[in-house]
Structure formats: structure tokens, C-alpha cells
Amino acid sequence: MSEIAKLVKSNSPSQSKQWLKSTEVRKLLNISPGTLQNLRINGTLRYTKIGGTMYYKSADIDSLLEGGNNA
Template sequence: MTKEDLKQFKSEMLTEIRQLIKPEQGQSKQWLKSAEVRKLLNISPGTLQNLRINGTLRYSKIGGMIYYKLEDITKLLEGGQS
């Protein structure tokens, strides 16, 4: 597997994720719950917790729920830190 193969895979993955999170019926979902983020990134609850703890992924806690900005997740996937 070459670097070019990895770049192609990343590009295809980002395209698919963007299609999954496209605004439906004219409304864009700006905040995602933990379960949605885990499903989108295909990661475990522990991995998501580590992303929060080490500051890789910002979040907001309202009541007992944790929310993540879609914009931050997109930046993470594109290789930039949020």
C-alpha cells in the first residue's frame, strides 16, 4: 500500500461521509450526539472519550448529553485539529 493509495482512500471516505451527513430537506444538522459520532467515525465509546480527553475533538455538555459540532468532526477527518 502506497501513500497515494492512502490518499485515495481518505478522499473516498470523506466523500462518503459528506454524503451521509448532507443536509436533508434544506436543514443542516450542526450538532451530533455521541452515538452518531461513534457511528460516523466507526469508533468505540472509549476511543471517543480519548478524543475528548486529549483535546482532539471539542464537545459541549448540556445536562447529561454530550454534543459535537459537525464542523469539528469534518476538520478532524480532513486531518486538521479542531
């Protein structure tokens, strides 16, 4: 899992952004919309909803990747 985290950090220009949209998070983690929804529902991944758009802190994504078995 740590190898994946290193690859994501080195290959993603979106990591410089503090907030990521759902589509960016899905591409970054290579997960489906349903999986992202499950991560939100079970509290694994925090989010902020503004209007109809959900935003995720890039630091939370990093923590999820470094946590290993959380996803």
C-alpha cells in the first residue's frame, strides 16, 4: 500500500491542491463511484458538500492511503 501512496504522490499534479472533487478522488484512488460513496457512508473518508459538489481534503486522501487497511 505504501508503494501505491508513493506513486500517487509522485504522479499526481492534483496533490498540490488542498481540496479535490469526487471525480479527482476516484481517479486518484482508482475506485468506482459506489466505493467512494461507501467510504463516505462508513466514515472512512471525510468530505464537505458545497452546493451539489463534494470536496475532499488531499491530506485525508493521503491519510487513507498511508493507513493501509482502511479502504
